Amino acid sequence: GAGQRREKRRRRCRSGKEKGNDDDDERTITSRKRSPERRELSATRRAKEAVNMLKSDPVSPRENVEQYYECIEILRERRKRAARDAYEKAKSKREEQRRRKEERARAMAALANASHDGNDCNDEECNEEESAESSDSDEGEEDEETRKELFEKELQHEFKTVWKDIAHESKDMMNKETHKDAIKSLETELKRMYISARLIFKHYALLTKPFDENIGAAELGSMTLNDWLAFLKDCDLIGANSADENNKKMLKSSAELLFIRLNWITDASGRKVKNADTATNSDRSLVITEFCVGILRLAKALRSKKYKHEMLSETLARFMKERIIPRAKFVDVEPFRSRMRARRVRKVLEKNNTIITRVFEKYAAIGTSTLIGADGLRTIDLNELVGLVKDMVTRITPSPPGVVKFVVIQHCFGLSKKEVLGEDAGEIDREEFDELVGRLAEEFYDGTCFVTPLPSSELSSPQN
Numbered sequence: 001g002a003g004q005r006r007e008k009r010r011r012r013c014r015s016g017k018e019k020g021n022d023d024d025d026e027r028t029i030t031s032r033k034r035s036p037e038r039r040e041l042s043a044t045r046r047a048k049e050a051v052n053m054l055k056s057d058p059v060s061p062r063e064n065v066e067q068y069y070e071c072i073e074i075l076r077e078r079r080k081r082a083a084r085d086a087y088e089k090a091k092s093k094r095e096e097q098r099r100r101k102e103e104r105a106r107a108m109a110a111l112a113n114a115s116h117d118g119n120d121c122n123d124e125e126c127n128e129e130e131s132a133e134s135s136d137s138d139e140g141e142e143d144e145e146t147r148k149e150l151f152e153k154e155l156q157h158e159f160k161t162v163w164k165d166i167a168h169e170s171k172d173m174m175n176k177e178t179h180k181d182a183i184k185s186l187e188t189e190l191k192r193m194y195i196s197a198r199l200i201f202k203h204y205a206l207l208t209k210p211f212d213e214n215i216g217a218a219e220l221g222s223m224t225l226n227d228w229l230a231f232l233k234d235c236d237l238i239g240a241n242s243a244d245e246n247n248k249k250m251l252k253s254s255a256e257l258l259f260i261r262l263n264w265i266t267d268a269s270g271r272k273v274k275n276a277d278t279a280t281n282s283d284r285s286l287v288i289t290e291f292c293v294g295i296l297r298l299a300k301a302l303r304s305k306k307y308k309h310e311m312l313s314e315t316l317a318r319f320m321k322e323r324i325i326p327r328a329k330f331v332d333v334e335p336f337r338s339r340m341r342a343r344r345v346r347k348v349l350e351k352n353n354t355i356i357t358r359v360f361e362k363y364a365a366i367g368t369s370t371l372i373g374a375d376g377l378r379t380i381d382l383n384e385l386v387g388l389v390k391d392m393v394t395r396i397t398p399s400p401p402g403v404v405k406f407v408v409i410q411h412c413f414g415l416s417k418k419e420v421l422g423e424d425a426g427e428i429d430r431e432e433f434d435e436l437v438g439r440l441a442e443e444f445y446d447g448t449c450f451v452t453p454l455p456s457s458e459l460s461s462p463q464n
Contacts, residue, residue: 155194155195155198156191159190159191159194162194162288162289162292163187163190163191165289166190166289166292166293166296167183167187169265169289169290169293170293170296170297173296173297173300173312174186174312177311177312179311182311182312182313185311185313185314186311186312186313186316188313189313189316189317190292190296190316193316193317193320194292196320196324196325196330197288197291197292197295198288199330199331199332200231200324200328200329200330201223201288201291202330202331202333202414202415203328203329203330203331204223204227204228204230204231204329205220205221205222205223205227205414206220206221206331206410206411206414206415207331207411207414208226208227208230209224209227209410210407211406211407211409211410212410213382213383213386213406214383215382219284219285219426220382220410220413220414220426221287221414221417221426222285222286222287223285223286223291224284224285225256225259225284225285227285227286228255228259228286228294229252229255229256231328232250232255234327234328234329235323235324235327235328236249236323236327237249237250237255237298237302237323238250238251238252238255245304245305245306246304246322248302248303248304249302250298250301250302258294258297258298259286259294262286262290262291262293262294262297263284263285263286263290295316295319295320295324296312296316298319299312299315299316299318299319299320300312300315302319302323303315303319331415333415336415336435336438336439337435340434340435340438345438349434349437356433356434356437357430359388360380360430360433363380363384363385363387363388364378364379364380364384366384366387378429378430379427379428379429380427380428380433381426381427381428382410382413385409385413385428385436386406386409389404389406389409389440390404392444401447401450402450402451403450403451404449404450404451405449405450405451408443408448408449409440409443409449412436412439412440412443413428413436415439416428416432416433416435416436416439417432418431418432
């Protein structure tokens, strides 16, 4: 009767509790599986609430601050995981490249052993040569991504100085910008296009000038009026305007006036005045900062009417993409520098480091009257380099194949410079001298720096 009914109720209650415990265990296991993601989302949500609370009430409960710290820790853990994954990925990539090189070296050694008959070298010498070629030839390309990151980091550091001057010289244009983020957007766009502008600047500042042994350091690394006009002609920016609004041009006289205006600086009151520092920034040429300001003014002056209400950064991006990048000439020095970083080349430079340093110091001390550089004793200018090349030619045996084309020497000098800004931008220091030696060696042994003189009979003919 009643006792049996009570026993049944107790059994049902006991079975219900056990079933509830099983469900709780399943929910606990599921929550444990999903806890990291849910914990990050909830912590991020609580941190946002905590930040809003701290903004509205600085003297807020301690729980809000603790929630904020919890989110920071979770984000740090996430960043550590991402860095660890990137490191493992790069490590596996390097191991795969190393494995392929070893397989290629073994295959080349097998071919050398198979074709041993008829060779004059021993097996050990051949294997050493093949292994040296396989290990040395691609050494400069192994860290290509790292080198690119370092190169861009150096340029971004250089851009900080350039941006200050650009912002100062472009106040008249920036003051007309109405958008609240216009200045920041312009800085971001200039930083993005600075590498391209720098390569274009180096071409027209170095490779379009005739040879001049007595050219000043301030003018060698800058653009003259002829260089500026050559740049505008290559980009098809000079001429009469057509009906096409997207292809506006300017007159040659306007381009010359713009060149003169870019050479003057803006004083504290906003007026254009002559530059007092003519030693490092001549009034007859453009440095990299003035060139960037020139591109900015060209972009605004040649902007189509339908884009007159857009931000200056958008105008600059369109102008570079459509009219400058596809047409302008540029110089890329990185392929040669990649070869200079090869292990075999570095070994040669290290072996002859003492001799190279003595030669550098000897010729750097000749022209001590220069006003550019560290007292003229730790840098070499073009005049001193010409003296070095003349001394080299007199010691060549047998006699050289022709007369030296010193314009090629001038190009080697300019391409070896890493800086385009500062007081030593027009001279070569000891670090850059290693690259200059490599460029001279390549030009001398290829014979591209010599021109064969005409026979005396042709020089004396009436037609010549």
